[in-house]
Amino acid sequence: MAWAPDPFSAAAVPAPDGADRSRLPQVRGRLAEYASMPMLQVLRRLETGPRGLTEEQAQTRLVRHGENVIAGSGAPGRGARLLRAATNPFVLILLALGGVSAALGAFGAAMVISVMVLVSCWLQVRQEHGFDQVAATLRAMVSTTVTVVRRARAQASPLARETPIDELVPGDVVNLAPGDMVPADLRLLRSVGLSLDQAVLTGESLPVAKRAAPDEAAVPGSGGEGDLGTFDCPWLCFMGSTVATGTGTAVVVATGASTYFGAMHARLPARRAETAFDRGVKGVSRALIGLMLVCVPLVFVVNAAVHGLRSAALWFAISVAVGLTPEMLPVMVSTALARGAKVSARRKVIIKRLPALHNLGAVDVLCVDKTGTLTRDRIAVDCHFDPEGHPDPEVLRWAALNSMWAAQDDGAMLVNELDEALLTHAEHEGVPLDGCSGGGVIPFDPVRRRGSVVVRTGLGTETLITKGAVEQVLDCCTRLRTRHGDVPLTEADRDRLRALTDRHAADGVRVLAVAVADQPIRIGGYRPADEQDLTLVGFVGFRDHPRSSAAAAIAALAERGVAVKVLTGDHPLVAARICRDAGIDPGRIVLGEDITASGDAELRELAERATVFARVDPEQKARIVRALRADGHTVGFLGDGVNDAMALRDADVGITVESAVGIARESADVVLLHGDLDAVAEAVTDGRRTFGNIAKYLEITISSNFGNVLSMLAASVMLPFLPMLPMQILVQNLCFDLCLLPLAFDHVDPRTLRRPRTFEPARLTRFVLLLGPMNTLADLTAFMILLHSTGSHPAPVAQALFHTGWFVENLLTQAVAVHLLRGPRLPSLRDHAALPVLLGTLALTAIAAALPYSPLAPVLGMAALPGTSILLLLLVLVLYCVLISAAKARWHRTTSLRRQDVAEAHGA
Ligand SMILES: Nc1ncnc2c1ncn2[C@@H]1O[C@H](COP(=O)(O)OP(=O)(O)OP(=O)(O)O)[C@@H](O)[C@H]1O
Structure with missing residues (x-):
C-alpha cells in the first residue's frame, strides 16, 4: 500500500508484461552465437577491434541503438502515473463512495466526490512529475560510470576514460574492476582472476568465475526459458551482475533492452526489503x-x-x-x-530514492565502516619489518611486487588504497620492482583476507607472493625467513609474531603479513588452495590518521539520538584505537567469528550491546544490520567498498560517498558528495x-x-x-x-x-x-x-x-x-x-x-x-x-x- 512513489524501484514501473519476455529466445540465441564465435569473428561482426571504437563511431551507434537503458526503468508516462494515482487506496475508497452516492441518486454528492478525486489525482500526477524530475536530476549527479576504451580518431591511441553507463554502445571495449557494475552484455577479451556476482540474474549468491575463451569457444547451454546455462558461459558477462574479484577487458555485444537483463526485466523481483x-x-x-x-x-x-x-x-x-x-x-x-x-x-547530500529521506530522519543506529569514515582515507606505509622486528627493505619489495602484479591488467592499473600506498612508498624508497614477469593472480577477497600473485623470477622457477591479514597469512605458513635462512615455523614463533604485530595494531597501525613460496613454473590457473606451505618473510604496517572532525560528528549524532556502531574488516586492536581517537568507547569488541557462532536471537543481543565489530566479512556486516532491524531499530549503513554492498542494501537507508565503487553507489539510497559523518548528521x-x-x-x-x-x-x-x-x-x-x-x-x-x-x-x-x-x-x-x-x-x-x-x-x-x-x-x-x-x-x-x-x-x-x-x-x-x-x-x-x-x- 505505497502511497509515495519510488521512481528508482524496478518494481515501481514494470515493463509491459510479455513484450520483453517474448524477446528472450531471440536474445539468448544471439548471445549463444557470440559465445560460440572465435574472438576475431566477434570483433568483426561488431565492426570493432581490441583498441575500441572511435568517438565518432560511438556517437553514430548511440543514435542507431539508443541509450543503454532498460525500457521501463525511466520515469513513467502521464497515463501510468494517472493510473497509479487513481488506484491509490484512499482514492479507491472515494470512488466507491461516489459510486454508492450516484446509485442512491445523490448526484450532487457524487459530483463533489468526483471533483475531489480529480483534484487529488491531478495534483498527484503533477506532483509526481516534479518528484521524478527532482529524483532524475539528483540521480544524474551521481550517475554510475564505466571505464571505456575509445580513440579520438582512427589513427589515435586508445584512451581509457570514465563514461556514463547509458552512453555505452555495441562494439565498445570496457575495463572491469572489483565493485563495477557489468554495464551491458559483454564478451571477455582478457581477464585476471575475474569472478562475477550474478545473484540478480540467477539468485545464486556465490560469485561465478569468468575468463576469456581459450580459442574456439563452445556453445553455452540452450535449454528452455528457465535455463541458466547461458549464465554459466565463462566468457560472457551479463548486465545486472557485478564484479566480485579480479579485472577484465571485454567488448560490448548488446546494450539496453537488447541485453538479457533487459529481456528479463519484467520478471525481476523488487530489489529491496x-x-x-x-x-x-x-x-x-x-x-x-x-x-x-x-x-x-x-x-x-x-x-x-x-x-x-x-x-x-x-x-x-x-x-x-x-x-x-x-x-x-x-x-x-x-x-x-x-x-x-x-x-x-x-x-x-544526494537522496537517490526519495523515501530514503524519511528513513534518514528515523535512523536511530548508524553502522559505519572505519576507513574514510573515522579515518582520513590517506593511507601511508608506516613501517616494514622482518619476523625479528627489524626494518627490512626486502619485505617491502615482496609486498610491493604483490601489489604491482595484483593491480596490473594489461596496461589498465587498478589499485586498492593499501596497494597504492605500498607502491608509492616503494617508489619513494627506490625499491627495484623490475626483473620479473607476472605469472598469475589469486585476487584478494575480504573473506580470505589475503591475495596472492605469482611472479617468474628465473628460468623454470616462479614465486608465489601472498599478502594479507596477519592471522590469515600465518595460517598458510609453515616456515619462517631468518637472517640465517628459512626455518620451520613453531607454535612459539606464531605466539611471538602475534604479540609483535598486536603491539603495532594497538597503536592504530594496520599490519599485513607477507609470505612467499618458490615453485617450478606451472601452466594453468591458480586457486586459493595454492596458498599453502608458505614462508613468512615479514610485515608491512600502514597508518591512516583519524579524521579530526569524526569525534564532533559522532557527538552530534549522539545528541540527535543516533547511536554509531563501527563494522570493520580490520584487526580489533586497530579498530579499538581508531574508535577511541574518534570519541567512541569500543567496549567489548565482537569478532566476525563470534557472529558466525551466534544464532539469530543471540546475534540480536550481541548487536544491541556491542559498539565495535572487527574482522567482519561482507555477509557478517549484512547480518549485523539485519539483526539490529529485527530488534526494532531503524538502521543506516555508511560504507564505500565492494564488501559493503550487501549491508548497504539490507539497511533501512544505505549511505555512500561519491568516490565509492560502482556497486556501493548503486546499492546506496543516499550519496554524500563531500562526504563525512558531519554531512550524515545534517x-x-x-x-x-x-x-x-x-x-x-x-x-x-x-x-x-x-x-x-x-x-x-x-x-x-x-x-x-x-x-x-x-x-x-x-x-x-x-x-x-x-x-x-x-x-x-x-x-x-x-x-x-x-x-x-x-x-x-x-x-x-x-x-x-x-x-x-x-x-x-x-x-x-x-x-x-x-x-x-x-x-x-x-x-x-x-x-x-x-x-x-x-x-x-x-x-x-x-x-x-x-x-x-x-x-x-x-x-x-x-x-x-x-x-x-x-x-x-x-x-x-x-x-x-x-x-x-x-x-x-x-x-x-x-x-x-x-x-x-x-x-x-x-x-x-x-x-x-x-x-x-x-x-x-x-x-x-x-x-x-x-x-x-x-x-x-x-x-x-
Ligand atoms: N589489498 C590488500 N591486500 C592484502 N590484504 C588486504 C588488502 N586489503 C585489505 N586486506 C586485509 O583484509 C582485511 C579486511 O579488509 P577489508 O577491506 O574487508 O576491510 P574493511 O571492512 O573495508 O575495513 P575498513 O573498515 O577499514 O574500511 C584488512 O584488515 C587487511 O588485513
Whole structure:
C-alpha cells in the first residue's frame, strides 16, 4: 500500500508484461552465437577491434541503438502515473463512495466526490512529475560510470576514460574492476582472476568465475526459458551482475533492452526489503482505514436509530467517510519529500530514492565502516619489518611486487588504497620492482583476507607472493625467513609474531603479513588452495590518521539520538584505537567469528550491546544490520567498498560517498558528495524536518476530523435534524485538503528534530484521542449557541443557519488549529508558520467568511449569518484556542515524560 512513489524501484514501473519476455529466445540465441564465435569473428561482426571504437563511431551507434537503458526503468508516462494515482487506496475508497452516492441518486454528492478525486489525482500526477524530475536530476549527479576504451580518431591511441553507463554502445571495449557494475552484455577479451556476482540474474549468491575463451569457444547451454546455462558461459558477462574479484577487458555485444537483463526485466523481483518508510506508511494507512471502519458504521447506526432508517442517514455516513479519507496524503508526502531532497542536495547530500529521506530522519543506529569514515582515507606505509622486528627493505619489495602484479591488467592499473600506498612508498624508497614477469593472480577477497600473485623470477622457477591479514597469512605458513635462512615455523614463533604485530595494531597501525613460496613454473590457473606451505618473510604496517572532525560528528549524532556502531574488516586492536581517537568507547569488541557462532536471537543481543565489530566479512556486516532491524531499530549503513554492498542494501537507508565503487553507489539510497559523518548528521536533520511536516499534517487533519465525527455523533442524538448537509461536509473537506497542503513547506521547531522520527500509529492515535475531543467540546458549545440564536426562525431557515454556523466554525477552527498545533510553542512574531501555510489558512478563513454570502450559498443550503451569531462564534473560537492550547501543553508534557521513562529504561 505505497502511497509515495519510488521512481528508482524496478518494481515501481514494470515493463509491459510479455513484450520483453517474448524477446528472450531471440536474445539468448544471439548471445549463444557470440559465445560460440572465435574472438576475431566477434570483433568483426561488431565492426570493432581490441583498441575500441572511435568517438565518432560511438556517437553514430548511440543514435542507431539508443541509450543503454532498460525500457521501463525511466520515469513513467502521464497515463501510468494517472493510473497509479487513481488506484491509490484512499482514492479507491472515494470512488466507491461516489459510486454508492450516484446509485442512491445523490448526484450532487457524487459530483463533489468526483471533483475531489480529480483534484487529488491531478495534483498527484503533477506532483509526481516534479518528484521524478527532482529524483532524475539528483540521480544524474551521481550517475554510475564505466571505464571505456575509445580513440579520438582512427589513427589515435586508445584512451581509457570514465563514461556514463547509458552512453555505452555495441562494439565498445570496457575495463572491469572489483565493485563495477557489468554495464551491458559483454564478451571477455582478457581477464585476471575475474569472478562475477550474478545473484540478480540467477539468485545464486556465490560469485561465478569468468575468463576469456581459450580459442574456439563452445556453445553455452540452450535449454528452455528457465535455463541458466547461458549464465554459466565463462566468457560472457551479463548486465545486472557485478564484479566480485579480479579485472577484465571485454567488448560490448548488446546494450539496453537488447541485453538479457533487459529481456528479463519484467520478471525481476523488487530489489529491496521493506524499509521504515514502507512499514510506517502501512501502519498509518491501516490505522486510518480502521478509524473509518469504526466511525462510519457508528454514525450510520446512531443516525438511523434516532432519525429512522432513511437514505439521508446513509448519505450522511458516506459524507463522513469521505471526510475521514486522507486522499491528499500521497500528494502531501511526495511534496514534502521532493522539497526535502532539494534542500539536502544544496548541502551536497544526494537522496537517490526519495523515501530514503524519511528513513534518514528515523535512523536511530548508524553502522559505519572505519576507513574514510573515522579515518582520513590517506593511507601511508608506516613501517616494514622482518619476523625479528627489524626494518627490512626486502619485505617491502615482496609486498610491493604483490601489489604491482595484483593491480596490473594489461596496461589498465587498478589499485586498492593499501596497494597504492605500498607502491608509492616503494617508489619513494627506490625499491627495484623490475626483473620479473607476472605469472598469475589469486585476487584478494575480504573473506580470505589475503591475495596472492605469482611472479617468474628465473628460468623454470616462479614465486608465489601472498599478502594479507596477519592471522590469515600465518595460517598458510609453515616456515619462517631468518637472517640465517628459512626455518620451520613453531607454535612459539606464531605466539611471538602475534604479540609483535598486536603491539603495532594497538597503536592504530594496520599490519599485513607477507609470505612467499618458490615453485617450478606451472601452466594453468591458480586457486586459493595454492596458498599453502608458505614462508613468512615479514610485515608491512600502514597508518591512516583519524579524521579530526569524526569525534564532533559522532557527538552530534549522539545528541540527535543516533547511536554509531563501527563494522570493520580490520584487526580489533586497530579498530579499538581508531574508535577511541574518534570519541567512541569500543567496549567489548565482537569478532566476525563470534557472529558466525551466534544464532539469530543471540546475534540480536550481541548487536544491541556491542559498539565495535572487527574482522567482519561482507555477509557478517549484512547480518549485523539485519539483526539490529529485527530488534526494532531503524538502521543506516555508511560504507564505500565492494564488501559493503550487501549491508548497504539490507539497511533501512544505505549511505555512500561519491568516490565509492560502482556497486556501493548503486546499492546506496543516499550519496554524500563531500562526504563525512558531519554531512550524515545534517542529512538526518533534513529527514526529520521533512517528516516533521508530514507528521503535522497527519496530526492536524486526523484529530480535527475525529473531533468532527464525535460532534456529528453527539449532534445526531441531540438534534432533530442532520447537523450538516452531506454536500456541506464534502465541500468543507475539499477546502481543508487544499488549504492544508502548504504544510509541506512549513518551518519545523528545532526541538522536534532532536530525536529520530517516523510514522508511529500508536502515538498518532493518542494525539487524536486527546486533541479530537477538544474540537468536539468547541463544536458542542457552538451547537448550543446556534440552537439558541436561530430558534426564533422557521424550521428550514433555522436549520440552514445552524448548518452555515457550524460550517463556518469548522473552517475557522481548522485554520486556527494549523497555527496552534504546528509546533510545541504558541505562535508568536518570532515563531510563526511559513508564508505558504499563512496563505493557506488565510484562504480557509476567507472561504469561511465569504461562502455564506456568495451565489453558491443557496446551492450548498447556506444562509447569511446574523451579526450576533458571528460574534458568538468568534467567542467559541477563543474557547477552542484555550482548550486546544491546554491539551497541546499536556501532550508535550506527557510525551516528554514518556521519553524520559524510555531513556531511563534504556539507561537501566
Ligand atoms: N589489498 C590488500 N591486500 C592484502 N590484504 C588486504 C588488502 N586489503 C585489505 N586486506 C586485509 O583484509 C582485511 C579486511 O579488509 P577489508 O577491506 O574487508 O576491510 P574493511 O571492512 O573495508 O575495513 P575498513 O573498515 O577499514 O574500511 C584488512 O584488515 C587487511 O588485513
